[in-house]
Amino acid sequence: MSTTETPSLFNNLETLSTQEILMGINSVDQTVPQAVAQALPQIDALVEATVARLGQGGRLFYIGAGTSGRLGILDASECPPTFGVPQGVVIGLIAGGDTAIRKAVENAEDDVNQAWQDLLAYNINEQDIVVGIAASGRTPYVIGGLEQARQRGIATGCIVCNAGSTVASVAEFAVEVVTGPEFVTGSTRMKAGTAQKLVLNMLTTATFIRLGRVKGNKMVDMQLSNAKLVDRGERMLMDELQISQTEAADLLRQHGSVRAALEARQQQ
Known part of the structure; x- marks a missing residue:
């Protein structure tokens, strides 16, 4: 069993007071930055690979399902206003398409061929890099997309929350942030989702700093949209x-x- 699916360290949650629930969630959330710290060498390698591709005119694609897919879309959508990069430099794709951003399309993640079809719609090529996001590390949509991309000489990375996963095995630059059991058993939108968001923040922020989109410590290329x-x-x-x-x-x-x-x- 993957560690994200192992039983919560807390039991009888329905009997707890609000304060006890909040304290419990907060206590396990504090372990997330520590898990991310353990993966810093892997994140470093993924950033370097991303800088190399984007620096030569390539693009960064995220592929994921459910919470993982939504987090990729969120990070992609924040790059143009934050760093002034054109739309389409960072692209987030989610199993089930745009409908799945707001409404769960749970069976969409089981299609092993769909991610590659979604990537082909953007004329993906060897200048680009594809990063799969999957807390479980076993999402067929992500596995298929990474396999197809890698077979065609496209750089691949991933962000997963279990050690030794299938997704990590098919990605060239794997980031494994092992977050352990969730407060609510199996609810990977919680600790695992927080870990993924932290890594995504690191990936694009470090990449665009390296590519000259920050001066000193300021977002000098941000869009003046409000x-x-x-x-x-x-x-x-x-x-x-x-x-x-x-x-x-x-x-x-x-x-x-x-x-x-x-x-x-x-x-x-």
């Missing part, structure tokens, strides 16, 4: 250039991004 982000951009310019808010606002309006504004001022 008032909060415009204000953040102005504060970045004020801090970096030691100018007033009015000057920063004028620069931002004139150049359209923090990076462009900084480069324009530095060239003066």
